[in-house]
Amino acid sequence: MTSGLDLDSPRVQQIDSDEDVVRVRQLVRTVAVAAKLSLVDQTKLVTAASELARNxxxxxxxxxxxxxxxxxxxxxxxxxxxxxxxxGIADLDLALTDGYTTGGGLGLGLSGARRLVDEFDIETAVGQGTRVTVTKWSR
Structure with a gap:
């Protein structure tokens, strides 16, 4: 039993504020628990989601x-x-390099998120936006 959570229905959350980033973390944790990911995998996925939501x-x-x-x-x-x-991201290779940042942070957002998940895909075009898709599989 998955505590009443319908895992077959996709969930959408807007990201327009810092509070929404917190909501994304909560949503991802809830779905990861319901899908029975291990605690370690839950933590990795929530951490990656937090970085990507912030980006x-x-x-x-x-x-x-x-x-x-x-x-x-x-x-x-x-x-x-x-x-x-x-x-969009003008230089994707540079953006995926450890230590690269345009925001004064540690520069581990994209590259760090990529290391925390099993699959990582990014589509971006200057002036048209970005789509980052990540997947974490149960063990």
Whole structure:
């Protein structure tokens, strides 16, 4: 039993404020627990989601997150897409480099999130926004 949470229905959360970043963390944790990810995998996924939600807000000017479950080879996973209509990323290779930052932080947002998940995909175009999709699979 998954405590009444329908894992087959995708969930969408707007990201327009710091409070929304907290809501994204809570949503991802709730879905990860219901999908029976291990505590370690829950923590990794929530941490990656927090970084990516913050990037959506700060660099993308806000947007939305779509949280859904996925299945492959009898394994359940959590797939999360962060979508914004912001300025896009001009140099993706540079943005994915450890230590690179345009915001004065540690520069571990994208590259750190990529290391915390099992699958990481990014689509971006200058002037058209960015979509980052991550997946964490149960063990």
């Amino acid at each position: 959506t807000l700060v660099y993308g000017g806000g947007g939305r997150v779509e949280v859904s479950t996925a299945e492959r080879d009898r394994r359940r996973g959590i797939r999360i897409a962060f979508i914004d209509d912001g300025p």
